[in-house]
Amino acid sequence: MTATRDDHKDLIASVRALLTKHADSTAVRAGAAQELGYDPTLWRLLCEQIGVAALAVPEEYEGVGAGLVESLLVVGELGRTLAAVPMLGSAVLGVQAVLLSGAADAAARLLPGVAEGQTTLALCWAGPDGWDTPGITAEGEKLTGTAHYVIDGTGADTLIAVTAAGLYEVAADAAGITRRPSATLDPTRKLSEVTFDAVTARRLGDRDPAELTARLREIAWAAIAAEQVGAARRCLELTVEYTKSRVQFGRAIGSFQALKHRMADMYVLVESAESASVAATAAIAEAAPTASEDIWAARVHCSEAFTTVVAEMTQLHGGIAITWEHDAHLFFKRAHADAQLFGTPRRPLVPTS
The missing domain is CATH 2.40.110.10 (Butyryl-CoA Dehydrogenase, subunit A, domain 2)
Structure with a gap:
């Protein structure tokens, strides 16, 4: 099944609405404190009401039969909240590993339970x-x-x-x-x-193990890039909201030209990161000849963009951003952890004259 652009918008809207209701900051922090690291009730709702775990599972294995693109749209939305349900680890990487292996018997045995949200990989x-x-x-x-x-x-x-x-x-x-x-x-x-x-x-x-592992690494980087974009955009939104309400010298600080410039730079970084992520996801989903280059670029740029945006968020929020009660520090930690997760691409050598 190939989802249309409207289908993508509907999927994003559905996931965002559910997360807004059930995965606010308090809920995410409570879920992170559990042994699993997430709230299993939230995962059940995402699977039962939207079918997120089934998106990339072929219909023959009781899935939706959509694909990697749709799965990573969900990963991006989860990045906005930092809710660590088993989407990335199980429904994306686990499912893709089984499918890439070509083991039809394993797919028939494992994927229906994953699609239903009853089991995880x-x-x-x-x-x-x-x-x-x-x-x-x-x-x-x-x-x-x-x-x-x-x-x-x-x-x-x-x-x-x-x-x-x-x-x-x-x-x-x-x-x-x-x-x-x-x-x-x-x-x-x-x-x-x-x-x-x-x-x-x-x-x-x-x-071939080498080809299989390389493909898995590319999928992992594409997924992390999608998550980074979702999180970076949320950081931008929170920063803009804060600068509209924080008053200094009788004016909202967001009205000062210097801060407007900084937030404009944040916006450019988020938009360019999203473009890189979308291109990388499409390239790997379609097995495009440029997939490796597109994913390399997305991995580097999205990591740098998220790290820069969250640093700006922390500075523009002032002292409140480094308190445990504010979410800025959680985004800051996710940015630096994501930049290392699944390794980093080696930069090409600069040619010497």
């Missing part, structure tokens, strides 16, 4: 030095090692292990699995360490 990937070298090794059907920075790892029902030999599926409660919460900069997104001690696993498909 977690991608176990990074080694101690990051995502370039997987933390798990495969010897036959046995997995050993530790995956770091696992999104949704604490509550996932099924783990998808990324190894140099390919993808493997294993039940999260299998013998030899140990899951531990990780200390993180961003309190609104829980990450885990998942250790495999000679765990028996099932190989997913037989596709």
